[in-house]
Structure formats: C-alpha cells, structure tokens
Amino acid sequence: MKSVYLSKIREQNPLIHNITNIVAANFSANGLLALGASPLMSANIEEMVELPKISQALVINIGTVIGQERDAMLLAGKTANSIGTPVVLDPVGVGATRYRQETVRQLLAEVKFALIRGNAGELAAIAGEDWQAKGVDAGQGETNLQEVAQRVAQRYDCTVLISGEVDIISDGQQTATVHNGTPLFPKVTASGCLLSAVCAAFLAVDEGKHFSATIEACAAYTVAGEIAAKNLTIQVGQFQIRLLDELATLTPDLIEQNAEVKYV
C-alpha cells in the first residue's frame, strides 16, 4: 500500500478532541503526540460546543462514561456534525451493561459517525449478533466478522474497523483486511482506545477519504506494534513504551514496506 496520510499528520499536526476514559487518557494522549497530532482531553459539557470547532477530529470513547458525560458526548457529536468535523466512536464494552447499550444506541441515533472502531465483541453487539463478549475484552463467537463490518457500515453510513488478530475495515461497499500486529496488543490496556485515537488523527487529514485513511491508520498502528514487539515475548511493560517510541519513529516507508493489506 501507499502511505498518504502519515506525512500529512506530521505537517498539519491536527488537534484531536478526545472524550475518553480514565484508563486510556494518558496513553492516548502520548500516542497521539508520538504520531504527530495534538491531543486535547475533555468531557466537560460546558466545553462541548467550542472544542469540536477548534478540533480537526473528535473521538467519543465510552470506556468509563459517567455522570453528565453521556450528554456531553451527544452535544460534542452534534456540534462536530454541524461543521463537518469527523467523529470516531469507540463503543468500549458496549455489550456489558444496559447503560452502555443505551448510550451507544443514542449516540448512533443522534450523531453521524465517520468511523466506528471496536473489537469483535463490541461490533457484534452493535450488529445484534450472538457473541460472548467478556467485559471490555473481545470474547469469542462464530459470527462472520466481515459481514458484521459491512452490515454496520451500511446501516450507519460510515466506515467500520473491527480490530483483532486480523483487522477488518469496511465502508459498506469495499472491505479490506490488515494482517499486521502482535499478540501483545490485547495484553496492553487501552491499546484499542489508542487505535481509535490514531484513526481520528488520520481522518483529520483525509479530506473525506475515510475508508483508505482508516486502512492506513490501522496499518501504521499495527506495523509500529510489530516493530515494537521485536525480541519481546510477553514483556508487556516494555511493549507499551516501545509502541510509543515506534509511533514517533514510524515513516511512510516503514508502513509501505511492512503493511499487509488485502482487499476482499
């Protein structure tokens, strides 16, 4: 694949507004900075009309949604929609509780997302598939995940990224898979949340080409992870630190040489 967007992120240094959880806040901010974007974290409803307007993308992550944050997410999402700022949804653990289901249902009803990024369990829950998710982890099931991605993309007129051992990207018409990565990713908390934030940085500079930008985002992140995991077996502490290092040192060449993307 050709890397188009990484260098644009480095040039434009887009501001990414994150409404995110207390587990991911630091890691996502450091990952965005490493990549070349500018993170801003706020879930304060008093700021949800202004922040989306100065940002180039918005991430709505429901990982530890609490109190007025649901209302803040809705307001920020609508504001972003009104001015064309792309919005990414990370429906963390959506199948785990009714509150999360209801939050995601309402977000999907009232906000137009450019991208939904989740693991298999989360996307299966959104699609109404039978799946045994485990808290905020992917869990297991026998669903055809490519079909799930296509169906959800069509229903919500957006791009969908199901991340896992193989990542699946679909905009409802086209579908691609990315075959990079490392088994260390699911051993680091918030590595999915950071991927959503990374996608937002790519969408911030893609001029509407969300499908190809999401593929590159996914390739960039998993290639960085692959390099970070070299010579590591299960040292999860070192891996998370090196992942930040590799996001900072990543180049378009490294993506192009290592990315394994297939179009279905």
Place this chain on the structure above:
Amino acid sequence: MKSVYLSKIREQNPLIHNITNIVAANFSANGLLALGASPLMSANIEEMVELPKISQALVINIGTVIGQERDAMLLAGKTANSIGTPVVLDPVGVGATRYRQETVRQLLAEVKFALIRGNAGELAAIAGEDWQAKGVDAGQGETNLQEVAQRVAQRYDCTVLISGEVDIISDGQQTATVHNGTPLFPKVTASGCLLSAVCAAFLAVDEGKHFSATIEACAAYTVAGEIAAKNLTIQVGQFQIRLLDELATLTPDLIEQNAEVKYV
C-alpha cells in the same frame, strides 16, 4: 510455599471489576492484564447492579472517590455480596479526611468484604489505633501491626493484608508474614492499589480460601517486584515497567523458589 492459584488465573482469566482512582486506573488494568486476569474499570452507578454479576471479583478503592462514586461503591458491594462475588477494600488514605473515614465506615457497615488491603497507616486508622499517617502514605507509629491485622480481621470477619516492608496477612485466626519485596515499591504510585487488584484476581479463583490466596497473591506480587528491581537502585520509571513485565513472566516455580512466608 506451594503456588496453587497463579495457574488458575491464567486458565480462567477472571474478570475483575475495579472501582478505582484516576491515578491507579491504567496501572491496575495493565497489571491485571499482565498477570492473566481481565480488568474492567467503572464507577458509574448506572452499571453497579450488572457489572458485579458478570465479574469474578470486585475491588473498591477509595483513592479519588468523588461525587456519586461512594453510592456506586455501596451498590456494587451489596450486589456482589448478594451473589457471593468476593469484594476487596482498598481504603486509600482513610485517615486523611473525615469524608474518607465516613466512606470506609459506611462501606464496612453495609458491605461484607473478603479482604481489606492497606498500608500500616490505613489499617491503624480502621482499627482506631494511634498512628501518624501522611496523606495516602503509610507514615509511622509504634502499633503492633500483627495485632491490628488480627483484630480488624476478627471484627469484620474477613482477611486483612497490611502491606509494607514485611507484609502481614491475617484472617483473625491464622496470621502469616511475607518477607519479599523491594524499597522501590513505595516509590511507585499506585503500587499498593495494584496489589489490591492482584489480590482480587487471586480471590476470584480461590473457591473461598481467601487467607491462602492472599498469601500467594502477596508473595507473587512481591517476588515479581524483587526480580523487577534487580540491578536497579532508584530508577523508579524502569521499575514500574519491569514490574509489569515480571507479572507477565511470573511462574508458579518462581513464586515457590523465592517466596519467604512465615506463619506466626
């Protein structure tokens, strides 16, 4: 000692529901993942009836308790009690403010805990002993800590772990001490919080044997810390990363070869 529970955690991958503070959230989640458990963080009162029911243990940590979180803790604790899910209390800095004292008093009155894990200052405060705690740090005093552990364990019919240079575990009848560890532990924030979460993972698989599971949890954690601290003097940054690595690479053999446990 014989390691019984670590391999069960790795096999069963128990889901641990953490109501925890903004300082520890990421570190505790990463530590639990490294160990082989599945973390889920939520303090949202709307989820406190459902989450304890899908979890194998619950941690209630009052480190940055705020707003409705106290009510959420009470509801989650009672829900867990109603279905027999073990609950761990981490009474962070309980002596520091009346609000924390009142929160812990109410939790102890309304929730049955399987384990209370704190430092000397926190357990002395719960026992009503004279002790000079320092914010959320242990502080100093002359109390007989083994007696404190026994007394609190008897009063609340639970296991107590007082962590420090020597760790003391008591269920009111039996008392043991663990002599592993490193002076680097108190130099890493939330290392006590992570120990509480690690204990919860052990309790999640112990079939009610909380005293021996807590001893193994404590030995596992402090042995991992000892190995992580090798060749380090005061490099606290490297230590926290290596601690995660060592929790991931820890084996029953390493625990059995290194643990120094004494029964009082």
Place this chain on the structure above:
Amino acid sequence: MKSVYLSKIREQNPLIHNITNIVAANFSANGLLALGASPLMSANIEEMVELPKISQALVINIGTVIGQERDAMLLAGKTANSIGTPVVLDPVGVGATRYRQETVRQLLAEVKFALIRGNAGELAAIAGEDWQAKGVDAGQGETNLQEVAQRVAQRYDCTVLISGEVDIISDGQQTATVHNGTPLFPKVTASGCLLSAVCAAFLAVDEGKHFSATIEACAAYTVAGEIAAKNLTIQVGQFQIRLLDELATLTPDLIEQNAEVKYV
C-alpha cells in the same frame, strides 16, 4: 547556581495536594515520588477544607476540570490561603474555551497564588495578549514573553514561570531565564503538568522564597530532562520513563553543574 531546595525536599518529604487532570494524575504522582515528595490527588469538594491543611503545597491544574471541580478548586485555594500554604496554578489550555477562561478568571480573583506556571499560549491568554494557542499546546505568537511574565507577576503579586524552549521566571521585579531542556518535553503529555507539581514541591520547602525556588525547580526538572534525553532522538516512550529515573537520581551537584540560568 547553588542548589538549596532539592535536599530540603528529600529531607522533609512534603505532602503535595494536587487537584489535577485525568491525563496527568499518574505521571505527576510518580514524578513527585521520584523527586522525594509525597503526592496526594483529590478534587473532591468534601475534602477541600481538610487536605490543604495537612499539605505543604497545593497545585490547582484545570486540565480536565469538570462538574463540581471548579468549586472544589476555589474552596481548596481559599483554605490554603487562610493558613499560608503556597498554591500553584496550572491554567491548562486557558485560551481554548470560555469555561476555562472563566475558571481561571475566578481563581485569580478569589485565590492568591504563589506561582502561575504555564506555556506561552496560556500566559499570553492570561495577559490578554494576541496569541495563537492550539488547544492545550503552546502555539505561536510574537509577544515579548519576558514582558508578559513580568506583567502577570505584577498584576497578581506572584511568581510566574513560562515554560518553553527557554523558561522564563519572573516575580515582577526580578526576571531569570533557564536554558536547559530537550525538544522531547513537549512530545510527552503532562510534562508541563508535572513541572507545575515539581515547582509546588520546591515551594513547599522554600520558606517564602518563591522566585529562587521556582528557578531551582525549573533547573532541576530541565536538567533531569536533558540527562534523560541523552542518546535518544524521538523515543518519547523511553524518555518519559527515564525522566522519572532521573528525577529520582538527581543530586544538587548535577543541578549546579548543568543548570544554565541567566538573570535578565
């Protein structure tokens, strides 16, 4: 320069009460512990009369201020003022939203600060200067920053630290610059927040000499950063870990040998 205060921090181990954001909470606590201080994080309004009274300094950081936290900041600040505990303001992203502007305006009106620490964009916003800040990042402008520092210091009768490539410290009468540091600092999230916390630790032991204590704090932090950045190009993950290591191993000698301080 002569290092006066670092050894006092190590001896006195001051308790630093932080009302801070969800991104910085862990990193600031670890940085303070590494330096030799004792961190306590709480934004709970129920604790804002007691905590400042047991602390030797208070940090008010508005990075992710939400809900009742603004009121908590005001109450904690006034309590600290009433008993002479020094208060540090970190006006994170103050120019980004009306809510932040209003929060800082109110804090500056009702609380007497010992130190305001921010980047160029934040201090320009407080001074009412024309400046293009970017979210919570410094941004750019042509303002004379030394004049800004002096003016804000005079208006609020406090010390001001504008951190950046060159750090500027002024108490309105005297002004100094610190020329240490590394381009990796702005690539690590919350590195400014941690500097504010570090300054608070120095102010906690300075017996009222805030100008010289802030200069030493700034020199200590940037010298530690310089050493941490050795042999690194852009490895931001390793840098943040090594920064904690170097804060722990820092000595008065290292500060004295490496600090480049100029008095204007």
